[in-house]
Amino acid sequence: MNRLYFGDNLEWLRDRREFPDASVDLVYLDPPFNSNADYNVLFHEPSGSVSQAQFHAFTDTWSWADAAETYHAFIDSCPMDGRSCRLD
Numbered sequence: 001m002n003r004l005y006f007g008d009n010l011e012w013l014r015d016r017r018e019f020p021d022a023s024v025d026l027v028y029l030d031p032p033f034n035s036n037a038d039y040n041v042l043f044h045e046p047s048g049s050v051s052q053a054q055f056h057a058f059t060d061t062w063s064w065a066d067a068a069e070t071y072h073a074f075i076d077s078c079p080m081d082g083r084s085c086r087l088d
Contacts (some may be wrong), residue, residue: 039058
C-alpha cells in the first residue's frame with residue numbers, strides 16, 4: 001500500500017478499516033517541531049561537571065522558501081481519497 005495519510009497517526013492507526021490488526025510493521029515519525037531554537041552539543045569535564053566546550057548541532061527553524069511551492073503542487077496533484085493520498 002503506497003499511501004500518504006494526513007492527520008493524527010494514532011487516529012489513523014485505530015481505524016481498523018484502514019489498518020487491520022497485525023497489518024503494520026513499522027511507523028516512522030519525524031515530527032516537524034519548529035521550536036525556533038538552536039541546539040548545541042554540550043560536553044562534560046572528567047569530573048562530570050559541565051564544560052564550557054560546545055558546538056552547534058542544528059537549528060530547528062522552518063524556512064519554507066521554495067519548499068512551500070513544491071509541497072502545495074504535490075498536495076494539489078495528489079489523488080485524494082478522503083484524508084489520504086494514493087501514491088500508486
